[in-house]
Amino acid sequence: MRIRTKIVFMFLALLVVLVSGCMDQKKEIVVDEPGNISNYEFEVFLNESSNQTLANTTTYYLLEDNTKVQVVNIAVNTSKLEIYPPETLGGGREENPIQNFVLLVEPANETTAAPQTFEELSRRNETSDLNYTLTQEISRNMKVINLEFKEPVTGFIAYTLEIPGTQGFAFLKPNSEFIRVVLPEGYVTGNRVFGIARPEPANVTVDEKGRQNLLWISSKMGEREEAIQVKYYTKSAPLLFSAAIIALLCGVGLVLLHYARSRKELESVRGIFELEKEYDQRHRRRK
Known part of the structure; x- marks a missing residue:
């Protein structure tokens, strides 16, 4: 009985430690x-394929400095929103995970x-002056920010997140029917050499500002497509790369041409040297 009592006591102590750890992770x-x-x-944003109806939509506006992303959510009858900061996929900072938080919502009823x-x-x-709570916790071994309202709301929810300073953006698929990424002006994606979007977007358009807009439809994505990654580049990158390749090829061509010309000149000099040598040999025989 004593052994069983010790085992039960150890199990309860371990359970208390685990529960305390989970509680400490939520702030x-x-x-x-x-x-x-x-x-x-x-x-x-209206989905043209669904009779212009509104649905939960998350739009990521990538900024040109590549260090922040502005997120604007269209919330329809929503009481909870899960936000996965970029640090979930290896970027961002733990302190001050969400910035410039804006609510333009009304009670759904x-x-x-x-x-x-x-x-x-x-x-x-x-x-909007509505009560809400923002908490950060660990869920499925990933950091998540939970935005919760006392009652369902409808409207816009916007915030800014920090991202790694690279021309690539990766994020976990949000709980929205439509997912959009708006690239900075002057940037594009789709070239397999310079960068593409994975999984492939359902639609790619260009807005009035000349920015490339990528659209994913959550219900048409596979269950394994939990993350979306977009690698983008300047519009001039392929042209500059092609120009660099052409310049390099021209340089190689000039080197080869110079080598061929120098070799030809050396062969001419060698021919003259051989003729002089043969002439000297004949002259010595005559003597």
Whole structure:
């Protein structure tokens, strides 16, 4: 009996330690002041293939400095939003994981999820005064930020995340039907030499600002496609690369031409030397 008692006691102690560790991993994120609304683009995205209906949509606006990404969510009757910071996939910083947090939402039971509603919300000058909680925890061995409301809301949710300073962006698939990535102006993707998007987007368009827009439809993606990766480059990169290759080939051609010409001159000199040598030998025989 004593041995069984010790085993039970050890099991309970281990359970307490594990539970305490899990509790310590969850912490609340406090937003000191509302974010700046003017920093974001609140576009009312409509899916043309679904009779212009609104659905939960997450749009990532990549900035040209490659160090931050602005995220704008279209939330339809949503009470919880999971945010996976870039550090989940090996980038970003643990401190201050979310910045410039902006809410333009209304209680879902007091508004209609129509384009006109979102148009009105996008023109607001003040953020919504609704109660919410932001907590960061470890889920499935990954860091996740949970945004929770007391009741379902409809509207825009925007925030900024830090990302590694490279021309590549990787993120876990959010819980949205439509997932969009807007590349910085002057950048593109799709060239297998310089970078492509994986998995392949369902649609690629160019907006009024000349930016390439990539679209994924969550319901049409495979279960194994949990992460999306976009490698992008400047529009001039392929042209500059081709010019560099041509210049290199021209340089090699000039070197080969110079080598052939020098070899020909050496062969001419060698021929003259051989003739002189033969002439000397004949002259000595005559003597």
